[in-house]
Amino acid sequence: MRLLVLGGTGEARALAAALHPGHDVITSLAGRVRDPRLPVGQVRIGGFGGPAALAEWLRRESIDAVVDATHPFAERISASAATAAAQAGVPLVLLRRPGWAAGPGDVWHRVGSLDAAALAVASLGERVFLTTGRQGLAAFADCPQWFLIRCVDPPDPPLPARSEVVLARGPYTVDGETGLMREHRIDVLVTKDSGGPLTAAKLAAARDLGVPVVVVDRPAAPDVPVVGTVAAALAWLGVSNLSAG
Missing domain, CATH: 3.40.50.720 (NAD(P)-binding Rossmann-like Domain)
Structure with missing residues (x-):
């Protein structure tokens, strides 16, 4: 064929x-x-x-x-x-x-878009681990929270005023994600429902640390x-x- x-x-x-x-x-x-x-x-x-x-x-x-x-x-x-x-x-x-499914101990907030995710973080935390990729970051540009933004390639502006960018590519480990979130004092995680094991370690780390997760549903x-x-x-x-x- x-x-x-x-x-x-x-x-x-x-x-x-x-x-x-x-x-x-x-x-x-x-x-x-x-x-x-x-x-x-x-x-x-x-x-x-x-x-x-x-x-x-x-x-x-x-x-x-x-x-x-x-x-x-x-x-x-x-x-x-x-x-x-x-x-x-x-x-x-x-x-x-x-897609991913929440399990015992997970605190997930499912939303339908990146704009809705930006609204959701307002009541969930002050230090946000943003793992939605480099496209669509403009949805968070006006948020007052501090953001750790992880993506494969450098993102284009606009970005949140208070932010740090880390460039990395999966797969990731639970220990590595736990250490990263502790180092940056993360109190809320934002992710797309990508599914699969390549980037799922952050979800386990958030569960272990008691960090709530905003999950953007798939189109x-x-x-x-x-x-x-x-x-x-x-x-x-x-x-x-x-x-x-």
């Missing part, structure tokens, strides 16, 4: 590895991270120019199927891919890892088939790979 994988996640890299070299896999990356982790196989970096242009690309490249394995918050890309695949008559499946997925694991995506494609998780 000739496949397009919309990537940028660990699941996308694992899927490309499971399909390579038996299938012709092209992984598309948005190009928003300066030094991305690259999958095996062909890699295309940059946007397609909208749904119509992507549909034409799918037809021109004779793509047999599309796997949308982008980040759960890549709402625009997923919507564009769903529209383009329908226009081109190409099957598409959304590979989306399950709604497009109306397409959805699977939660690489193995399920391979099964949808009709490919057998018992080692895929």
